[in-house]
Amino acid sequence: MLAERRDGTVVRVGGTVAKAHPVDSVPGDLAQRLALAGHPRLRGIVLAPRATGAELGGRAVSVWPYGEPVDRRQAQAAPWEAAAVLLARLHTVPLGEIGGPLPEMRGPAKAARAMARLGALPDSEDARTVRAAWRMLPPWARGEQPYRGRRALCHGDWHLGQLVRHPSPDGPWLLIDVDDLGVGDPAWDLARPAMWFAAGLLPGEAWARFLAAYRAEGGPAVPPAGDPWPQLDVPARALAVQTAAIAVAKAARDGRDLDQAESELLGACARIAQLD
Template identity: 60%
Template sequence: MTAHPLLPDLAAHAKATAHSLTPSCGSCAAVTLADRPDATVVRHAGTVAKAHPPDSTPAGLVPRLAVAARLPGLLLAPLTPEPADLHGRLVTCWPYGRPVDPADPDAAPWEAAATLLAGLHRTPVPAGLPAMRGPAKAARAVTRLRSTTGAPDTAATAVLRAWDTLPAWARAEAPQPAPGALCHGDFHLGQLVRHPAPDGPWLLIDVDDLGTGVPAWDLARPAAWYACGLLPPDEWSRFLTAYRAAGGTAVPVQGDPWPALDVPARALTAQTAARAITKAREEGRPLDEVEQCLVDACDRMVPVPPELTQASPK
């Protein structure tokens, strides 16, 4: 069977949208920004076209697009409020924004990111919005690891044991604790762009996992990296301090933030370690230093105390 030409057709879709908005943008070539099984992204001039994950549905994506359109100061607003269908994939178009430079970690916009997340978490949850998909995404990573483990493997065993210590909601086996907040669902520095490019304000992108849920999940990746020794303490402090100063609701205003962060941070550590092991297996290589650090963190995990299972700040 011949594969559908998603990438060239997505590029043509981006070009058509770009020229409909700015006829004078010329004959510039399309640039592929990402081409993964879960997302293909192409840029043509100032327009970016994204093919969403294959399991995306209009019922799940359209309400998320509507939220982005209503919160232009927090989320990048889509150019197309309704997704198109291209070879069975939902496709949306967005204005181009300049991403965080991965080669310049000292310029990471931790304060801006924290302020945006705090604003998102303070926003009333729109009616009809689906659940935040962070736990479901983590569960998929662990399921994939289970399917590729094969022979006994100490790294995989450590990750799966850590995963099994988590409460059911964090493994997507039960609803997330109420009351829920408006959450991004998959925050990391790659989810930020400056718009208008190149020097506009920072905005959050990628609404695929946006929804109602535990706001501490959005802080969990930097929290996990800090706990694993992969994020310097000063950067974690900048992020947490800015989040609290902006009125974020995921952690208490003062005092120890970890009772709220512990479960989500454990879940993100297990998710990231599961992905790392799966990728290393597929590439036929040993774990690198960072990947091994995540596995080691999983190996140190013990069952979550009952008082931490509800993930709400006190």
């Protein structure tokens, strides 16, 4: 068992991995995302599935080759540059070359789902802080209105856990987990490390390496030089609120206080809520 969460169950047998996708997946959109993962234009960027179209217990199942994930024990050696290059390559895939119709990137919808999960719990001061920050986001970042800005092919839920090496432990890095893949604002894929940096959870040196590699590869989410924050600000705030909502909900479920990193995220929400 590699993962057993609300958003999917993943098991491995030898060199093969099977994933049962979330029960609330829209079948047509998921089928499009899985087809995109296997598209020749995404070869060398996204890990391609071995088989799709199966179903088990009412959930769609896909089968993949196993890839070696990022070693969480080696944080200093995290492949920030390789990740940035992959995201830039994904974002610069011409949409006209991969057909259509293409699903929308699900990043804002996932943020809204995290807030709904928080709203199902008893009220608390921490929850009120997160909700106050949420209200400061524009409607598109809350998943309430369609996104009308720049459009590119996006991962939709990128973090270091979405990288594997295949076909060998020293092979090239590839993106995995296409449940949120689609067209949207490419800045959303940079928002999590940007948020970590802004909240003091990611060293500035790592953030600088990531951003420089993305720009060097021609990534369109930010200008090639100068201040990236006009493009990153709203998505980074949205990811801070989403992550804090999940943290507060988990802490309430487990009957515990927030840990240090979770408290930093809550502090970020407090600052967002005070912005004019």
